[in-house]
Amino acid sequence: MNEPTLRVCALYPDLMNIYADRGNIAVLRARCLWRGLGFELGSAGLGEPLDPDAHDLFYIGGGQDRDQVSVARDMVATKRAALHAAAEREAVVLAVCGGYQLLGHSYQLGADELPGVGLVDLRTVRTPGPRLIGNCAIECDLGTGPRVLAGFENHGGRTYLGAAAQPLGRVLRGHGNNGSDRTEGARRGNVFGTYLHGPLLPKNHWLADRLIELALGVRLAPLEDSLELAAHESARRAAGL
Ligand code: GLN
Numbered sequence: 001m002n003e004p005t006l007r008v009c010a011l012y013p014d015l016m017n018i019y020a021d022r023g024n025i026a027v028l029r030a031r032c033l034w035r036g037l038g039f040e041l042g043s044a045g046l047g048e049p050l051d052p053d054a055h056d057l058f059y060i061g062g063g064q065d066r067d068q069v070s071v072a073r074d075m076v077a078t079k080r081a082a083l084h085a086a087a088e089r090e091a092v093v094l095a096v097c098g099g100y101q102l103l104g105h106s107y108q109l110g111a112d113e114l115p116g117v118g119l120v121d122l123r124t125v126r127t128p129g130p131r132l133i134g135n136c137a138i139e140c141d142l143g144t145g146p147r148v149l150a151g152f153e154n155h156g157g158r159t160y161l162g163a164a165a166q167p168l169g170r171v172l173r174g175h176g177n178n179g180s181d182r183t184e185g186a187r188r189g190n191v192f193g194t195y196l197h198g199p200l201l202p203k204n205h206w207l208a209d210r211l212i213e214l215a216l217g218v219r220l221a222p223l224e225d226s227l228e229l230a231a232h233e234s235a236r237r238a239a240g241l
Contacts, residue, residue, distance in 0.1 A: 003035075003037050004035050004038065004216045004218060005032075005037060005038025005057045006032045006037060006039050006056055006057060006212055006215060006216060006227060007040045007042070007054065007056045008028060008029075008039070008041050008055060008056070009044055009054070009058045009059065009060075010022075010041065010042070010044075010060075010061075011045075011050075011058060011059065011060040011075070011079070012045055012047060012058050012063075012067075012075075012116070013043050013045070013061075013214050014207050015045070015046075015067040015071055015100050016046065016060050016061045016062065016063040016068075017061045017062070018064065018097075018098070018197070019200050021061030021062050021171055021197060021200075022061065022150070024061070024096070024158035024201040024202075024203075024227050025059060025105075025196075025206070026095070026125065027201035027203065027205065028208055028211070028212065031148075031212060034223055035223070037212075037216075038173060040050040042081065045165065046070060046071070047074065049079070050079045050082035051080040051085075052083070052091070053083065053089070054087040055091065055178075056091055056190070056216060057092040057093075057094065057215045057216040057240045058083065058086055058091060059093075059094050059095075060093075060094075060101060061096050061097070061099055062097030062100075062197055063097075063098035063150065065098075065126075065156070066110060067098070068101070068102065068107065069109075069114060071106050071108065072102050072115055075102055075117055076115045076117055076194075080118070083117050083119055084118075084119065086119070086120055087119055087188070087190070087191050090189060090190050091190065091193065092190045092192070092211050092214050092215040093192065094192050094211060095192070095193045096194060096195075097153070097154075097155055097194075097195050097197060099193075100186070100193030100194060100195060101157050101159060101189065102114070102116050102117060102123040103116060103120045103186070104118070104120055104121070104123055104124055104186075105118050105121070105122065105162075106123055106124070107125075108125040108158070109157075110124070112115070114175070119191050120165050120187075120191060120193060121155065121188075122159055122160060122161045122162055122165050122186055123156065123160055123162070124157040124194075125160070126156050126157050126161075127158060127167035127188035128148060129195055131154060131155060131156045132153055132154070132155050132156075132174075132175035133153065133154045133240040134152070134153065134154075134174065134175065134241070135150070135153075135173065135174060135235070136151055136152065136173060136174025136186040136195070136239055137149070137151075137171075137174065137239035137241045138150075138168070138170060138172055138174075138196075139165070139166050139169050139172055140169030140185075141240055142187075142210050142214075143210075146206075147206055148172070148204075148241065149168075149169060149194070149196060149200070149204045149207060150179070150196075150198070150204065150232065150236045150241070151177075151196030151197055151198035151199075151204070151235060152197060153195040154197070155195055158177065158178035159177040160177065161176055161177065161183060161186055162187070164188075165186050166186065166187050167183035167185060167186060168185025168187045168192060168194050169184050170182055171183065171184050172240060172241060173239040173240045174239060175195075177195070183233065186205065188216075190214050198235060199218065199239075202228075202231055203230060203231055203234075203235040204235070205225055205228035205231075205232065206232075
């Protein structure tokens with residue numbers, strides 16, 4: 001029987017990868033291969049076009065403000081239309097922290113306003129005040145009942161969701177989108193944004209499986225996950241759950 005292949009595209013893997021965010025890709029790869037599913041990894045960097053139909057999951061990690069400047073402008077110029085087309089056909093988009101901020105309308109950095117691709121109705125502003133740092137846990141439901149995501153956040157930008165955006169989850173511990181409204185991340189269809197590093201998927205293997213399911217339109221059988229569960233439990237404990 002021909003097993004499906006998960007085709008992943010990493011956006012700006014050299015510029016948008018902090019706190020070992022590339023570990024998210026390693027987890028997607030391992031969980032596909034352990035099940036006999038195929039896995040292909042492509043990438044698109046500065047100036048490179050994006051084919052919305054060539055991938056099932058588009059991934060962008062976190063980044064420093066200075067790297068976000070060049071990425072934001074390039075993403076709008078060379079990848080915006082393709083990302084909208086991919087979201088339209090329900091490909092999965094997963095964006096972490098700095099990448100998440102660029103999914104919105106804009107990221108205001110002092111006098112500078114970085115453009116976003118406008119995939120999700122949200123804005124981010126860098127106001128004076130401490131960075132939002134620490135372990136974080138949220139509760140979310142991606143169609144399989146309430147689950148916990150645990151990870152680590154470190155962002156200067158505060159994100160505010162517009163009326164058309166839905167949070168990814170509700171903050172149980174930590175700061176979340178802006179430190180005040182208890183929302184964390186955002187979701188629109190199969191587009192997911194979150195501030196959680198860790199990296200995210202090694203600490204929350206259930207989310208990796210759910211994203212693979214949504215990207216391929218399959219249901220996955222469970223794996224022997226004792227180590228993964230221990231990693232998840234440890235991240236929850238670190239957040240104080
Ligand atoms: N540079 C952004 C901020 O500080 C995102 C940081 C990150 O990706 N961790 O808000």
